[in-house]
Amino acid sequence: MDIFNVPFWTFVAVIAGIYTIFALGLYVQYALTGLPNFGHVAFAALAAYTMAILVIRFASPMPLAALAGLLVAVAFSFVLGIPTLRLRADYLAIATVAGGEIVRYLALNLQGLTGGPLGSIGMLGPTKLAQYNGPWDALIRRIVDALKESSIFAPVASRDFAMLLIVWPLALLLLLVFWLMARSPWGRLMRAIREDEAAAAAVGKNVFRAKMQALALGALLGGLAGLLLAWQIGIVTPDDYQPTFTFYAYLILILGGTTRIWAIPFGAALFGLLYSGTRFLNFFPLSLFDSGERAYLRLLLVGLLLIVLMAVRPQGLLGNRRQLLLQ
Amino acid sequence: MTPAPLLAARDLRKRFGGVLAVNDASIAVAPQSITALIGPNGAGKTTMFNLLSGFLRPESGAIEFDGRRCEGQPSHALAAAGLVRTFQIPRVLTRMTVLENMMLAGTGQPGEALGAALIRPRRVARRENEIRAQARELLALIRLDRLAGDYAGTLSGGQRKLLEFGRALMTRPRLLLLDEPMAGVAPTLALQLLEHIIDLRATRGMTFLVIEHDMEMVMAISDRIVVMDEGAVIAEGLPGEIQRNERVIAAYLGGIDQSAPAVSGSRA
Amino acid sequence: MRTFAFPAEWPLAGKRRTTVGIVAAIVTLALVAAVVSPRADFAQFAQLVVNGVITGSILALAGVGATLIFGIQRIANFAHGDFLTIGAYAAFVVNSLLGQNLALAAVGAMAAVALFAVVAHFVLFRPLRGRGTVALALISVGLGLVIRNGIAIVAGSEIRRFQVSQSDVIELGVVRLAPGQAVAIAVAVIVAPLVGLFLARTRVGKRMRAVADNRDLAAVAGIDIERIAVYVWILAGALAGLAGVMLGLEQGTFDPNMGVGPLFLIFTAVVLGGIGSAYGALFAGLALGLAMELSTWDGFFGGLDAKYKPVLAFVVLILLLLYRPQGLLGRARIL
Numbered sequence A: 001m002d003i004f005n006v007p008f009w010t011f012v013a014v015i016a017g018i019y020t021i022f023a024l025g026l027y028v029q030y031a032l033t034g035l036p037n038f039g040h041v042a043f044a045a046l047a048a049y050t051m052a053i054l055v056i057r058f059a060s061p062m063p064l065a066a067l068a069g070l071l072v073a074v075a076f077s078f079v080l081g082i083p084t085l086r087l088r089a090d091y092l093a094i095a096t097v098a099g100g101e102i103v104r105y106l107a108l109n110l111q112g113l114t115g116g117p118l119g120s121i122g123m124l125g126p127t128k129l130a131q132y133n134g135p136w137d138a139l140i141r142r143i144v145d146a147l148k149e150s151s152i153f154a155p156v157a158s159r160d161f162a163m164l165l166i167v168w169p170l171a172l173l174l175l176l177v178f179w180l181m182a183r184s185p186w187g188r189l190m191r192a193i194r195e196d197e198a199a200a201a202a203v204g205k206n207v208f209r210a211k212m213q214a215l216a217l218g219a220l221l222g223g224l225a226g227l228l229l230a231w232q233i234g235i236v237t238p239d240d241y242q243p244t245f246t247f248y249a250y251l252i253l254i255l256g257g258t259t260r261i262w263a264i265p266f267g268a269a270l271f272g273l274l275y276s277g278t279r280f281l282n283f284f285p286l287s288l289f290d291s292g293e294r295a296y297l298r299l300l301l302v303g304l305l306l307i308v309l310m311a312v313r314p315q316g317l318l319g320n321r322r323q324l325l326l327q
Numbered sequence B: 001m002t003p004a005p006l007l008a009a010r011d012l013r014k015r016f017g018g019v020l021a022v023n024d025a026s027i028a029v030a031p032q033s034i035t036a037l038i039g040p041n042g043a044g045k046t047t048m049f050n051l052l053s054g055f056l057r058p059e060s061g062a063i064e065f066d067g068r069r070c071e072g073q074p075s076h077a078l079a080a081a082g083l084v085r086t087f088q089i090p091r092v093l094t095r096m097t098v099l100e101n102m103m104l105a106g107t108g109q110p111g112e113a114l115g116a117a118l119i120r121p122r123r124v125a126r127r128e129n130e131i132r133a134q135a136r137e138l139l140a141l142i143r144l145d146r147l148a149g150d151y152a153g154t155l156s157g158g159q160r161k162l163l164e165f166g167r168a169l170m171t172r173p174r175l176l177l178l179d180e181p182m183a184g185v186a187p188t189l190a191l192q193l194l195e196h197i198i199d200l201r202a203t204r205g206m207t208f209l210v211i212e213h214d215m216e217m218v219m220a221i222s223d224r225i226v227v228m229d230e231g232a233v234i235a236e237g238l239p240g241e242i243q244r245n246e247r248v249i250a251a252y253l254g255g256i257d258q259s260a261p262a263v264s265g266s267r268a
Numbered sequence C: 001m002r003t004f005a006f007p008a009e010w011p012l013a014g015k016r017r018t019t020v021g022i023v024a025a026i027v028t029l030a031l032v033a034a035v036v037s038p039r040a041d042f043a044q045f046a047q048l049v050v051n052g053v054i055t056g057s058i059l060a061l062a063g064v065g066a067t068l069i070f071g072i073q074r075i076a077n078f079a080h081g082d083f084l085t086i087g088a089y090a091a092f093v094v095n096s097l098l099g100q101n102l103a104l105a106a107v108g109a110m111a112a113v114a115l116f117a118v119v120a121h122f123v124l125f126r127p128l129r130g131r132g133t134v135a136l137a138l139i140s141v142g143l144g145l146v147i148r149n150g151i152a153i154v155a156g157s158e159i160r161r162f163q164v165s166q167s168d169v170i171e172l173g174v175v176r177l178a179p180g181q182a183v184a185i186a187v188a189v190i191v192a193p194l195v196g197l198f199l200a201r202t203r204v205g206k207r208m209r210a211v212a213d214n215r216d217l218a219a220v221a222g223i224d225i226e227r228i229a230v231y232v233w234i235l236a237g238a239l240a241g242l243a244g245v246m247l248g249l250e251q252g253t254f255d256p257n258m259g260v261g262p263l264f265l266i267f268t269a270v271v272l273g274g275i276g277s278a279y280g281a282l283f284a285g286l287a288l289g290l291a292m293e294l295s296t297w298d299g300f301f302g303g304l305d306a307k308y309k310p311v312l313a314f315v316v317l318i319l320l321l322l323y324r325p326q327g328l329l330g331r332a333r334i335l
């Protein structure tokens, strides 16, 4: 494939935008409030699956189904948060690992409800292909048509480009909102909890409630990213919600720098570039690997990058090391 | 007739594994008094503070603050009600500035509610300005005003103690529990702080319960002294009485060789 | 020496008695249901006990290592499941490629993973200690990705099995076992008590528990923590290697992703036993394995569908965190 393939990079940009929203959820939880969440993917999966199931099996209107999806994601954050947020952070970490794993496990094994390994297309049984994307496709088609009318955008008008026009403004708006919130007294409270929750409690702050807010907001953003991903891909399968998805988000935060919210989109873009860019790495010696092996190689590199970055630049590429290493 | 105590605890007990850190200890703090809590290392003073401030739950016993039962109440609720404590090892927010550390403790900021900063930016900003002014004033008092913009993580141990003292004052407490507030603070500044404590009692009617090892200081400022040893309260009274108390003298002399360093003691 | 509680417990005193009551009530209810139920099938029960002991020992062996590592270095080791995978593949090399018997293969697996764990300790975790729980956890996540995908590249991603007869059946009274399962249960019955004995009786074992239980206190008491940490990684690696072989035998087949699923069960066992408590993990792993298998018994309210076993573990974890996060054995700990 040509390295200057516009449709391909448009697709990458869409995914990067979705990852930005996904990682923003983790930013609120982990970078801002200090909550380690190792099952962020569960929120995306729950929202996407809830939406797909409601549309396909219960013929509910898609906006309503999407809303329900977000609610389920937030509800799950309460299931994980209420037992653990009064305890040391390790317990939340363990609960989120378990939560992420159990959601994917259920998606795989509750065949009747989730379509099993096939995912959403199998939700109506083997004889009938199911899909939930009708209304969304209609919306995208209308945008594409409008683009074709205009003289500037006509050459690049495509479904992915239309998606781009939805995802990135949304992502930037959310970044703005959370940037403002992080700078507000609310954000100060969250950062204080990240630094030392006993100190925050000692001056009269309800730490549990604040942490629950952060966890739920993160779940909301994770769920939103899951919905967007489901609409973009057009099908929901358990494989789209592997645990590694969560760690991509960590990588994005660390690539961008955990101390700065505006670094997230750069981290996401960089990650998208690195991740999709690896498919162009077909020169020697990488050509020794076949394409299946290269997929593993890619994940291996993700792991290696995670280790090296955490070891050498825990503050991220754009972060402030001095601040991070203060005791 | 003596006034009803502002804080009263009866028969508090707390065990850590095999150690009875607080053993049926009772304490009463009169309103607008300065009460000192003393005792050798490992006597259970910090644990007592943790129990009184809701950071630990007593296994048995009762605590009353301002006439209301409060054992088992979460620490933030007690702090909001006016019972505020500081920590022996200061807990400053290292990756936040000194000013932010202070402003965190400001009260009545509606902007701490979720989304309020977006919905009511003006009200939030107005209160924020008030809190900032209050914080700057207190920073001047504790001589940290020139470091307001620095990360708290860059402060020395003594400066951290001061910052914690200032942060506690930001909440406008009625009763302040100070755990060794002068440890590591330069002597001249420590003296000034003492004056401030006495001053705050006079002007604002604040009440203090202070853990302190410096006997001179304890004798100088306290109205009453409570002495703990091995988890129990062994004496209580006026400074002059305590100075002559045989058991207290024995506990302090005996404490020299048997007191263990508090390993994780004051962390809770 | 004075004893200390794990510092984690400070926000949650006073619920002990109610919890014991609840647990007792549930157990009684289950027993009554079992006896009264007309469908109680005791051959199936025995079979499930055997399966439960195997699953339980896998969780117990892996859990002891994970909990000791946690206690000593405050690392929630997310690569622990992948340690099991290394074990299975190391044994596969000895067993299938070199044609040696399974016992030798298991020893090889233990040695290989122990070596790997020690190297990880010296290269990764020791230099980076003090970085905070989350940073270390993320590093272990990265390590897990490297292990998993490294194995997939080197050994291929296809499904593997050990060279044991898949068709023979060993009958032990009412219980039927595949030879692989028989080996696994033999290992389980021998090794789990040995590990318990090692921790209880030997100097190194006692010190490991002491450090994991309260690092600061152990340091004050003059224990060489650096040395004990090395031993802990060796022990954790060896036990994970063995658990990996057993998991491969129990499942019949395995692939590079083998360790992903059990990870949260291992962590559940660690929490169940009280983080940092080696006995706790040993006991809790066994209990969790048994509970998961026995929940499918017909006599237990008709039996849970087998696919809900992990869900059961998840529910146990959440309830435990709600009511008794210091673990079932927490508090009752001896230094």
Ligand SMILES: Nc1ncnc2c1ncn2[C@@H]1O[C@H](COP(=O)(O)OP(=O)(O)OP(=O)(O)O)[C@@H](O)[C@H]1O
Pocket (backbone or CB within 6 Å): B016, B019, B020, B021, B039, B040, B041, B042, B043, B044, B045, B046, B047, B048, B088, B261, B262, B263, B264, B265, B266, B267, B268, C004, C005, C007
């Ligand atoms: N979280 C804890 N876990 C275990 N033991 C503890 C804990 N906190 C305190 N202890 C023990 O309880 C006893 C009382 O400790 P405490 O810190 O209350 O003493 P203290 O009077 O404040 O001493 P110091 O003057 O040294 O600060 C000590 O033996 C200490 O080791």
Ligand SMILES: [Mg+2]
Pocket (backbone or CB within 6 Å): B045, B046, B047, B088, B266
């Ligand atoms: Mg103390």
